Structure formats: structure tokens, C-alpha cells
Amino acid sequence: MVLGHYAVGLALKRVEPEMSLGMLLLGVNLVDILLGILMLAGIEHARFVPAMAGVYPFDFYDYPYSHSMVGGIVLSLLGFLLYQYWPVIRKSGSRLRPALIFGAAIFSHFLCDIISHRPDLPLFGNGSPRIGLGLFGSMAGSVALEGTLLVLGLYWCQRAVSPSSSIGRPGFIFFITGLVIVYFWTLTDAPLRALHYPASSEMRMAVLLVFGNLLFVGAGILLDASCAKEGPAGSIQ
Secondary structure, eight states: OOHHHHHHHHHHHHHOTTSOHHHHHHHHHHHHHHHHHHHHTTSSEEEEOTTOOSSOOEEEEEOTTTSSHHHHHHHHHHHHHHHHHSOOOOSSSOSHHHHHHHHHHHHHHHHHHHHHSOSOEESSSTTSOEEOOOGGGOHHHHHHHHHHHHHHHHHHHHTTEEEOSTTHHHHHHHHHHHHHHHHHHHHHTHHHHHHHOOTTHHHHHHHIIIIIHHHHHHHHHHHHHTEEEBOTTSOBO
16 A cells, blocks of 8 residues: 555544654654665565566565564554654653554554555564455555545545645645655556566665655655644644
8 A cells, every 4th residue: 555554644643733744654654664674675575576466566575574463563662662752852742642643653554554465464474374455456446445545634634734834735735746646657657567677676666665755754744844733622723
């Protein structure tokens, strides 16, 4: 899942308007960023399979740390602890609630992947049972679900924030447009990969996972700075 992860991050902005949108987007995509880093380091692997039907012709056969259920739980716990105890200055209030939401954002990635991935998500490592409902096997089903989730996530996010500068509303439009363009580019590019991708396709994918997601996280930080947050009574601060 791609757009679905961003949709969860956008929706969580409604749950905790004081949290940075960039931080929420980092949380929901941290698992994929970690996967890209581990692939670049040669620790986890995916192979390009041109004949594989569905949305993406990649076989994720070796990612026991980033995409296992236990790995997701551990990463979520680490995210919670770092957010709770990292020595940064907050405006006011307890860190507990946003730390819990950040941890939940991280684990939401595994839950969303259960829907989209083929049965390749290990429970606790290589050799353990693997799960996945396989929505990636249907192009139409994947696009329909991810598009619906993105619309819902954007709706909930817009209820939590209001553009407070001249770049706020256009910024959201450009952000969503860019996200959708990148998503459909990866879909339409899939047939071409069967003809043109070299053996380094795994590394190219790893770079895209890391820097592509970080680019949109950075955009989320800029968007957050251009919006006013909803106050406790529903007013915009």
C-alpha cells in the first residue's frame, strides 16, 4: 500500500492536531524507509520478477526485520519511547498521547500491508508463517481502495487544520497531486520494468523508498507550518 499509508497519517492529524503532519507521515512510512535502508545495506532483499501479476513485480522474500509483525511491534515501541523521552521542548501538555499516536502510526503500516501484500509478511522472521490478503494482485482493487482511503484521510485532515498563509491551500493541492502522480507513475511504469530494469532494480527501489518517502515527509512539515491547528473547542488557533 502506498496512498493508504499517507491517508492514515493525514487522518491522524484530526486525532492529534498539535502533532506535526510531517511527524505523522514519518510514522506511517517509517517501516518502508527502514526497508529501503536495510536493502541498501544488503540486510533485507527483494527481487524483480517480470512475470509476477498484479500491481508491483517485486517479490519481497527477505524482510524479516522491517516488515514482520514482531518487527512492527518493536519499531512502534521504539518510536513511542523516543517521542516520549527525546529531550525536545514541547509547547505544553503531556507527551504521552502524541507518543502513543506516533507508535500507533508506525504499527498501522503493518496492518495496512496485511490488506495489500501477497502472503509475504512474516509474523516474526524468515521461516515463520507469512500473511497477506493479496490486494496487490488486483490493479483495479488496489487503485479503488487506496484512492478511497486518500480522500477520507484528506477529509479528516482538513477538518483538523485550516490554511493560515497564502501557500496553505495550494500547498495541500500540490502535495496531494504530487502524491497521486508518483503513485500512478509507479503503476504505469511497472510494465516497462520487465523490459528495461537492470539487475540493480533492487537498489533503485531502495533509494525510492528512502528518499521518496522523506521528500513527502518534508513536504508535510512545510504544510504543517502553513496551517493553523484546531483548538480544543473546535476553533482554529
